[in-house]
Amino acid sequence: MALAEGQQKKVQAAQSPGGRGSSRIFFLVIVFMFWFSSYIYVPVLSPYVEHLGASYVMVGAVLGVYGLMQILFRLPIGIGSDVLNRRRPFIYLGLIASGASCLIFMAGADPVWALVARAVSGIAASAWVVYSVMFAGYFPKEEAGKAMGMLQFTTVIAQLSSMMISGYMVEHWGWNMPFIVGSVVAVLAMLLVLRLPEQRQEKREGGIRLKDLAGVMKEPLLVKVSLLSVLAHCVLFITMFGYTPNQALDIGASKESLGWLTLAFMVPHAAATLYGSRLFGRLLGDRGTLMLGFAGSAMFTLLIPSMPTLAALCATQVGNGFMQGLIFPLLLGKSVSDVAPFKRATAMGFYQAVYAVGMSGGPFVAGWMSAAYGLRGGFWLGGIAAALAAVLSWVWLRESGVSAKKLNRAG
Numbered sequence: 001m002a003l004a005e006g007q008q009k010k011v012q013a014a015q016s017p018g019g020r021g022s023s024r025i026f027f028l029v030i031v032f033m034f035w036f037s038s039y040i041y042v043p044v045l046s047p048y049v050e051h052l053g054a055s056y057v058m059v060g061a062v063l064g065v066y067g068l069m070q071i072l073f074r075l076p077i078g079i080g081s082d083v084l085n086r087r088r089p090f091i092y093l094g095l096i097a098s099g100a101s102c103l104i105f106m107a108g109a110d111p112v113w114a115l116v117a118r119a120v121s122g123i124a125a126s127a128w129v130v131y132s133v134m135f136a137g138y139f140p141k142e143e144a145g146k147a148m149g150m151l152q153f154t155t156v157i158a159q160l161s162s163m164m165i166s167g168y169m170v171e172h173w174g175w176n177m178p179f180i181v182g183s184v185v186a187v188l189a190m191l192l193v194l195r196l197p198e199q200r201q202e203k204r205e206g207g208i209r210l211k212d213l214a215g216v217m218k219e220p221l222l223v224k225v226s227l228l229s230v231l232a233h234c235v236l237f238i239t240m241f242g243y244t245p246n247q248a249l250d251i252g253a254s255k256e257s258l259g260w261l262t263l264a265f266m267v268p269h270a271a272a273t274l275y276g277s278r279l280f281g282r283l284l285g286d287r288g289t290l291m292l293g294f295a296g297s298a299m300f301t302l303l304i305p306s307m308p309t310l311a312a313l314c315a316t317q318v319g320n321g322f323m324q325g326l327i328f329p330l331l332l333g334k335s336v337s338d339v340a341p342f343k344r345a346t347a348m349g350f351y352q353a354v355y356a357v358g359m360s361g362g363p364f365v366a367g368w369m370s371a372a373y374g375l376r377g378g379f380w381l382g383g384i385a386a387a388l389a390a391v392l393s394w395v396w397l398r399e400s401g402v403s404a405k406k407l408n409r410a411g
Contacts, residue, residue: 024138028154030196031131033189035158037098038124041178043163043245043258044170051175054111060367062118063242067360069122071353078129078349087134087199092190094127099186102179129349137199148333153274160266167258217350222335224396229331229355231389234362235297236324238382240265242363244304247375253310264314265321272325280326289326290393296323298386305376
């Protein structure tokens with residue numbers, strides 16, 4: 001009884017204006033550690049799988065299974081969190097799976113172990129549904145865009161700091177060091193979660209019915225935003241989180257220098273994530289901002305295979321990082337901006353499960369095209385996907401003037 005009262009007091013303190021601010025910071029620290037653990041090996045992942053003797057098709061399978069697991073798990077996790085009215089158990093799930101995936105990578109030299117490990121990391125990323133809605137719960141509904149911008153910025157900083165050191169670790173301490181560090185950070189984050197208050201929504205009369213949650217997935221704006229995000233993630237997981245490091249090694253870069261490639265992408269990506277979408281949204285509107293982001297990303301992706309030096313390749317990453325940074329916060333914020341709090345995990349689960357198709361299918365098809373046409377084949381696929389998204393942004397937002405205005409107000 002005393003334990004329940006103590007937990008209730010923690011929740012009430014977290015929901016007060018002052019408590020909200022401290023809870024936001026504490027939660028962002030956990031988010032930072034979650035993504036640090038998940039991304040510390042990403043720049044060296046495809047070279048590592050190649051090092052194990054895998055073909056480009058197998059590399060594509062390892063990269064693609066990450067998204068496949070999210071297609072399977074994200075929506076059930078979102079629905080489960082809403083039905084149970086619990087967030088914290090799913091926060092734990094993400095950290096446990098993230099740490100476990102790092103350990104599985106070290107289980108053996110067969111590429112199949114890498115496939116299993118990446119599948120488990122996909123389960124970890126599936127829990128991001130709950131991380132997103134829990135953080136949004138610290139803000140008023142009308143500030144959903146701001147909340148997602150802060151969350152995306154923290155995610156990018158975590159990815160940047162972890163990915164910057166992975167190549168250095170491999171160069172000096174071997175392939176396993178990023179996996180060791182990633183598992184340790186996940187364990188430390190789990191200890192922090194012990195002090196994270198549960199976040200519950202007000203109970204509705206009659207409880208939450210599955211048919212109420214199913215209706216969320218029929219929202220036209222949510223469906224369109226989710227499909228655009230499929231193409232955006234297809235490009236991201238073909239380029240920076242996919243085959244761009246292989247391209248760098250192919251033109252003579254060292255594993256240690258992959259950190260510069262990461263820096264070139266992530267710094268402008270972080271800047272655009274925090275400020276770019278709002279600034280360009282005021283100047284161009286949301287349709288114009290999405291068109292610019294996707295068209296610019298298409299151009300820089302198509303340039304990647306023709307760059308002769310690491311410096312030139314980094315220049316394409318500066319442009320691609322910025323352009324993709326315009327896109328993601330805009331799409332992420334809209335997935336929950338018009339959704340009632342008790343349905344947010346379901347809406348976010350749908351959004352993230354759908355865009356995981358791009359995370360899975362993009363690298364897999366790119367692996368097949370790279371096997372047939374060389375690495376440039378995969379980058380052609382990424383460029384085409386981004387160009388298609390630019391066209392769809394123009395068509396879909398023009399068709400729905402009301403939706404476009406809503407996007408502008410929320411951004």
